[in-house]
Amino acid sequence: MMEDKDLRNVYPISWITESNCFNEFIGRSLFTSQDDLLVADFASGEYDRVPTFFTRELPKLVKPSSVLRKIVVYCIDIHALRLDSLYDKLGEEGSLSQVRVVQAALETLDTSANMQSENLDYINNNPEIANWLDDFLIGEKKFPPECFDIGILNNDVIGYMYEYYTEYSDAEKGLHKIRKLIRSNGLLIVTMPCLQYKIDNISVLEQIGFTFLEGLDITISTGEQTSLEKKVRLDEMSKLGHYTFLLFSNAVS
Numbered sequence: 001m002m003e004d005k006d007l008r009n010v011y012p013i014s015w016i017t018e019s020n021c022f023n024e025f026i027g028r029s030l031f032t033s034q035d036d037l038l039v040a041d042f043a044s045g046e047y048d049r050v051p052t053f054f055t056r057e058l059p060k061l062v063k064p065s066s067v068l069r070k071i072v073v074y075c076i077d078i079h080a081l082r083l084d085s086l087y088d089k090l091g092e093e094g095s096l097s098q099v100r101v102v103q104a105a106l107e108t109l110d111t112s113a114n115m116q117s118e119n120l121d122y123i124n125n126n127p128e129i130a131n132w133l134d135d136f137l138i139g140e141k142k143f144p145p146e147c148f149d150i151g152i153l154n155n156d157v158i159g160y161m162y163e164y165y166t167e168y169s170d171a172e173k174g175l176h177k178i179r180k181l182i183r184s185n186g187l188l189i190v191t192m193p194c195l196q197y198k199i200d201n202i203s204v205l206e207q208i209g210f211t212f213l214e215g216l217d218i219t220i221s222t223g224e225q226t227s228l229e230k231k232v233r234l235d236e237m238s239k240l241g242h243y244t245f246l247l248f249s250n251a252v253s
Contacts, residue, residue, distance in 0.1 A: 008220070011053040013154065013191060015243045017061060018225060021214045022247060025187050029149055030062055030069050036131045037069040040148040042106060042178055043157045044075035046085040048093065050154055051075055055098040072131060074100045074148070076113070083116050096122050097129045102137065106161075106174030109143050109181055146183040153178075153190045156238070158204060159197025175208045179250055188248040195238040201246060202230055210248035217244045 007014045016022045029037055041050045051073035059068065077083055080103055087101045096119070104113035115123075115137055123130050123138070133147050161171040182188060188210055193201040202212050215228030220241055228237070228246070237244045 007057060011049050011057060012243055013050055013053050013152075013189075013245075014057065015216075015218050016189060016191075016245055016247075017058075018218060018223075019214055019216055019245070019247060022187070022189070025150075026058070026062060033069060035069065036072045036133075037150075038131075038133055038148045039071060039073045039150045039152065040178075040181065041073055041075045041152045041154065043153070043160070044077050044082075044086065045079070046082040046089070047154070048086055048089040048095075050152060051090065051099040052093060052095055055095060070098065072098050072100065072133075074102055074133075076102045076104050076106075076109070078103065078105045080116075084118075087116055087118055097126070100134065100137075104143070107170055107177055109177045110145070111142050113137060113142050143181050145180055146186075148182050149186050151178055151182045151186070151188045153188070155192045156195040156197060158190065158201050159194060159199045162199050162204075163197045172208070175205065179209055182250045184250060184252045186250045188250065190246040190248070192238045192244055193246060194234045194244075198234045200234060202232075205248055209250070211251040213247040213249050215244070215246040217242055 039054050044050065054071050054073050059071065062068065075083070075086055083101045083103055090096055090099050090101070101116040101119045102113050103116060120138065123134055136144055158175075161174060165171040165174070178188075188205070190201055190205070193199075202215075206212060212230055215232065217226045217228055217237060218224070220243055228244070
């Protein structure tokens with residue numbers, strides 16, 4: 001197992017294990033079923049550290065158990081070249097048995113989603129790794145409702161969406177589709193909000209229907225933690241030398 005300092009440097013998202021909310025959710029989720037625990041990295045790009053942390057390092061941090069669920073991460077992005085690059089990285093790391101690479105736009109996740117061709121070949125050649133969601137995705141070419149236990153919006157994705165989507169309605173539609181795919185009482189993780197784009201992530205996601213659970217801002221050099229409230233100033237998040245994340249529940253009213 002990596003030392004804490006090395007883990008934080010290689011996998012910045014590992015700071016989420018400082019959250020009691022996250023640890024309690026994982027503690028419950030990993031032992032409640034023998035089905036795979038399914039994680040979505042929405043708008044993943046070619047960044048491989050999110051899936052490799054969840055599939056390789058996170059299980060080492062959880063108390064070993066013979067009933068521990070396997071974690072499978074679905075990296076979803078609209079850009080085919082980025083996904084091809086990501087797939088190559090995952091292949092070099094030996095992570096393909098627990099990571100999927102899927103081309104889809106966020107606003108059409110439930111109507112059009114295609115597993116990357118090499119990834120599809122890999123599963124067809126190794127059918128023992130396929131789970132129920134793989135079978136559905138390959139057959140239907142879309143994601144079903146409430147399929148993911150955890151969703152991730154990494155590195156200021158919401159700010160990017162509201163800055164570059166042609167219409168705000170497109171960004172909102174994408175976030176509604178994300179919520180549709182996360183199971184009832186599932187978890188949404190938002191990292192580094194307001195890193196480049198000063199968008200009120202908490203307000204935006206609560207309007208979509210998510211419930212804010214917790215936010216932490218961590219000074220990377222010391223590990224000092226500051227709890228974030230709903231009305232936190234936008235310029236207090238994701239400052240230089242800090243790691244900030246927000247947790248939301250897809251709670252059912």
